Amino acid sequence: MPTIDRIHAREVLDSRGNPTVEVEAESMGRIVYAIVPSGASTGEHEALELRDRDNRFHGKGVLKAVRNVNEVIAPKLVGEELDSQERLDKIMLELDGTELKTNLGANAILGVSLVIAKLRAGVQGKWIYEVIGNDYTIPVPLLNVINGGKHAGGKLAIQEFMIVPHGFDTFRESLRAGSEIYHSLKSLLKKKYGVSAVNVGDEGGFAPPIDRSADALQMLVSAIEDAGYSPKEQVSLAIDAAASEFFHDAYYHVDDQKMTIEDMVDLYSQLTEEFPLISIEDPFDENDFEAFAKLMRLLGNKIAIVADDLTVTNVNRIKQAMDTNAANYLLLKVNQIGSLTEALNASDLCRQGKWGVVVSHRSGETEDPFIADLAVAIKAERIKTGAPARSERTAKYNQLLRIEEKLGDKAIYQGTLM
Numbered sequence: 001m002p003t004i005d006r007i008h009a010r011e012v013l014d015s016r017g018n019p020t021v022e023v024e025a026e027s028m029g030r031i032v033y034a035i036v037p038s039g040a041s042t043g044e045h046e047a048l049e050l051r052d053r054d055n056r057f058h059g060k061g062v063l064k065a066v067r068n069v070n071e072v073i074a075p076k077l078v079g080e081e082l083d084s085q086e087r088l089d090k091i092m093l094e095l096d097g098t099e100l101k102t103n104l105g106a107n108a109i110l111g112v113s114l115v116i117a118k119l120r121a122g123v124q125g126k127w128i129y130e131v132i133g134n135d136y137t138i139p140v141p142l143l144n145v146i147n148g149g150k151h152a153g154g155k156l157a158i159q160e161f162m163i164v165p166h167g168f169d170t171f172r173e174s175l176r177a178g179s180e181i182y183h184s185l186k187s188l189l190k191k192k193y194g195v196s197a198v199n200v201g202d203e204g205g206f207a208p209p210i211d212r213s214a215d216a217l218q219m220l221v222s223a224i225e226d227a228g229y230s231p232k233e234q235v236s237l238a239i240d241a242a243a244s245e246f247f248h249d250a251y252y253h254v255d256d257q258k259m260t261i262e263d264m265v266d267l268y269s270q271l272t273e274e275f276p277l278i279s280i281e282d283p284f285d286e287n288d289f290e291a292f293a294k295l296m297r298l299l300g301n302k303i304a305i306v307a308d309d310l311t312v313t314n315v316n317r318i319k320q321a322m323d324t325n326a327a328n329y330l331l332l333k334v335n336q337i338g339s340l341t342e343a344l345n346a347s348d349l350c351r352q353g354k355w356g357v358v359v360s361h362r363s364g365e366t367e368d369p370f371i372a373d374l375a376v377a378i379k380a381e382r383i384k385t386g387a388p389a390r391s392e393r394t395a396k397y398n399q400l401l402r403i404e405e406k407l408g409d410k411a412i413y414q415g416t417l418m
Ligand code: PGA
Pocket: 038, 039, 040, 041, 042, 043, 240, 242, 308, 360, 361, 362, 363, 364
């Protein structure tokens, strides 16, 4: 059994130009790298992203996390056999010893956890998805083409307006539709609002001066039609409200209005009636399981109610959401929980509880396509990794193209199962 010969972390930059942790590891002469992503609208229950809070990088340096890898984790793991992800992750979790990884930092632990999966693949001459899972499917992409909330500077409170090209036989055809619609949308926005409307936000979607959520969704429907596709049959819509970000003083501040939970439920059900909306993520504040459950009772048998900040890829919070019937889909982000093993446990729990899974990027991403392999390996129904533009986003979509090609006749596209 090959062993881990070397682990070394360094500070590199993410897609927003902020520092993040990269881990390099070596076994039998093979060298692999993993880079950790970072959110902006982070959930308050996420594992700790350790930042230096000193004068470098406006306090965002990650040299403490880097040191924790090089001086605390590496000495424990170098020389260990690459036999099991779970065993190696467990060594790190015990080394940290806290619920939210406040000793070593989730960014330190996750970097090593991901690089271990890559090393296990590397020494066996396998692809990453092959060492994580046993059988595979290709997820449907949720492409974020209009950015609002914290990811853009506009008036839209809802953070993400996404197109979901599912009515195709393959991922490749879906991605092509996604790209064509993105460019149709660009032309429409330019015509209506001028060239500055097609500046892009953090996830590569446009950031136009649209005020109302319904107008943003209408633009998407027009773009789908302009590109020659049929809304609903081939391409549906999804939103991530990221509602904790606009919940202040007991009200939701959205579409230039001050809304109660009941108002928000009405808004969501109206949008679902008016548009081919198949997925609503984080519709309410991250602690309000009850409000989520209210929406579930109304729409849960028709569309995906996705928990992100509510559940933060943490099995305890997912259990709570299952017990209260607060959602029917998990947004799975590896850095919310901080190790691959725990993310896989979250996915397993979803399968037991008959929830769907959307594997997700962060708004601060990197060139590392790891989550594409992860989504294939856990047979995630969907993947959310930004617009079909900007290399930190397309890195994931392009990896899915490679995997679909590699699987050939055996590739099962989730769009065909919907
Ligand atoms: P974040 O946004 O990475 O900034 O948290 C993504 C999301 O809310 O899904």
